[in-house]
Amino acid sequence: MSKKYCIIAGKDVASREILQRSITKVTKNQDGIIFARNIEAGYDEYKNFMFAESDIDIVATDVFLNQKFNLFSFIRELEEVPKYWNTPLLVYTSGLDLNMFNRIRKLISNIPFRVMTQPLKETTLTEAISGLIEFKRHNSHTQELQSKIMSLIKVGDPSLIPGSLKMIDEYAKKHPKAMSAAKVNHLKGQLYYDFNLQKKLEAEKMLEDGRKDDADALLRECEEFESSSEQLFLAGHRTSPRYWHILNSLYSLYMDRGDIKEAKKYLSKLIAIFPEESKYAFKMGKIDEIEGNYSSAVRGYLSAWKSYAEDGIGQHDVEEVMEIIDASLESSQIMLREMELSKFTTANQDIGSREYTLIRTMKQHNAMTRTALVQIAKEVPDDSNIFNKIGITYRRTGDYDMALKMYVRALKLEPENFRIRINYAVALAMLGAWDKAKKELAKAERSDTGKEEKAVFTSLDKVMTKKKAEQLAKMLV
Numbered sequence: 098m099s100k101k102y103c104i105i106a107g108k109d110v111a112s113r114e115i116l117q118r119s120i121t122k123v124t125k126n127q128d129g130i131i132f133a134r135n136i137e138a139g140y141d142e143y144k145n146f147m148f149a150e151s152d153i154d155i156v157a158t159d160v161f162l163n164q165k166f167n168l169f170s171f172i173r174e175l176e177e178v179p180k181y182w183n184t185p186l187l188v189y190t191s192g193l194d195l196n197m198f199n200r201i202r203k204l205i206s207n208i209p210f211r212v213m214t215q216p217l218k219e220t221t222l223t224e225a226i227s228g229l230i231e232f233k234r235h236n237s238h239t240q241e242l243q244s245k246i247m248s249l250i251k252v253g254d255p256s257l258i259p260g261s262l263k264m265i266d267e268y269a270k271k272h273p274k275a276m277s278a279a280k281v282n283h284l285k286g287q288l289y290y291d292f293n294l295q296k297k298l299e300a301e302k303m304l305e306d307g308r309k310d311d312a313d314a315l316l317r318e319c320e321e322f323e324s325s326s327e328q329l330f331l332a333g334h335r336t337s338p339r340y341w342h343i344l345n346s347l348y349s350l351y352m353d354r355g356d357i358k359e360a361k362k363y364l365s366k367l368i369a370i371f372p373e374e375s376k377y378a379f380k381m382g383k384i385d386e387i388e389g390n391y392s393s394a395v396r397g398y399l400s401a402w403k404s405y406a407e408d409g410i411g412q413h414d415v416e417e418v419m420e421i422i423d424a425s426l427e428s429s430q431i432m433l434r435e436m437e438l439s440k441f442t443t444a445n446q447d448i449g450s451r452e453y454t455l456i457r458t459m460k461q462h463n464a465m466t467r468t469a470l471v472q473i474a475k476e477v478p479d480d481s482n483i484f485n486k487i488g489i490t491y492r493r494t495g496d497y498d499m500a501l502k503m504y505v506r507a508l509k510l511e512p513e514n515f516r517i518r519i520n521y522a523v524a525l526a527m528l529g530a531w532d533k534a535k536k537e538l539a540k541a542e543r544s545d546t547g548k549e550e551k552a553v554f555t556s557l558d559k560v561m562t563k564k565k566a567e568q569l570a571k572m573l574v
Contacts, residue, residue: 101152102129106139107159112189112217116157119222123230124154137166140174143184153184154230160190160201172204183240185209185229189217206341209233235275239284242268242276246284250291253299255318261288279340282333286326287346293322294353326350341370348380357384375401379421386424391432392455398425399462418473422466426489429459430574433493439570440495463490481511488520493574497527515541519557523573526561535561 121127133139175181269276303312333343351360382397441460446453467490488503504521518541526534542554560569
């Protein structure tokens with residue numbers, strides 16, 4: 098049996114001592130306690146132990162918020178790797194930082210977690226650690242079962258499904274505290290659904306190879322797998338309506354099927370459980386966009402942004418943030434065009450009207466988008482695309498001077514990018530430099546070797562020749 102370890106990452110000596118005493122009381126293993134100077138060092142220790150297949154009973158840490166690697170980074174690392182989900186995490190810090198606790202809580206979906214306020218009380222701390230480790234012991238059975246099921250799915254043989262279902266039932270009978278009825282149904286449903294996804298990929302390959310009859314037969318089998326998974330997920334949902342794993346699986350199943358109405362229903366339930374979780378607000382925005390309800394989509398993206406802003410953009414993966422930025426910029430563009438506007442202005446709108454409220458919402462959203470982009474630009478200062486998008490946010494508020502400065506920075510990084518040069522030309526025109534704008538447009542057209550934007554160049558050139566500023570602004574928004 099592998100040796101068990103506990104990791105304590107913290108600066109405060111008094112807290113370290115009381116944590117050591119409490120952990121020792123519960124684990125009876127004083128020699129297995131490892132101290133780390135900060136959360137990054139603690140994570141390095143953690144990975145080393147997990148790589149060596151040693152068992153980590155608990156990680157206890159103070160709140161660390163340095164730029165390179167911080168508590169939020171650590172939690173995301175744990176949340177993304179299933180084998181880490183059975184490591185309890187205890188976070189302690191000042192009792193004044195309750196807002197921090199709420200930000201931490203909403204990041205965690207899978208790992209056992211507790212927060213403790215200082216000064217730490219030994220009796221309360223011992224009880225909390227005991228509860229977390231007890232949960233870990235029960236949960237380890239589920240983890241073991243999931244690992245076995247994943248191995249069977251990788252084999253790719255559907256004939257293994259009956260044996261896998263039997264194994265789930267046997268685990269549930271042997272470990273009833275760890276295996277609720279909802280969890281059993283979810284595991285069975287996920288088994289069918291994972292086979293469904295795997296076989297669909299195989300069917301796609303068959304179609305590419307010209308084996309249509311084989312692909313059709315396999316897709317019919319996939320329909321049966323998907324139907325079985327749906328029935329099991331729904332049965333689990335009836336047993337435990339707030340079991341978020343099943344809600345998430347139902348959302349994914351219906352989205353893959355293209356049943357937007359049902360997907361939206363279960364996503365709404367997830368949002369009710371996790372109202373501050375940015376990824377669900379973003380997904381709801383995407384659904385609204387698919388349905389053509391762009392005003393709701395913008396509000397969904399704004400809700401996601403508010404959550405990101407609370408955490409600080411630096412605590413999130415850049416690609417994840419950029420996905421929201423791209424979606425929100427596109428939705429705002431569609432909304433401006435539908436409202437026949439060139440920028441976010443309420444000048445001709447009645448106060449309190451739907452249009453007035455929506456424009457104010459989009460303007461706020463645009464400001465958050467710009468703030469995020471500016472922060473990202475500090476991390477990746479050589480990305481022309483970032484400065485181009487910052488320019489777009491300025492253009493949409495009518496600040497063409499700042500937009501122009503951003504396009505200049507973008508062009509210095511990528512002078513042959515014809516899309517950026519088009520934006521630059523339009524900004525020049527909006528500032529009255531029509532002749533220079535036309536020259537820049539001509540440069541953009543020459544650099545577009547594919548000529549895919551020929552119609553756009555022609556339209557822009559005509560408008561610039563006539564010096565129609567408002568019409569020009571509406572063309573790109």
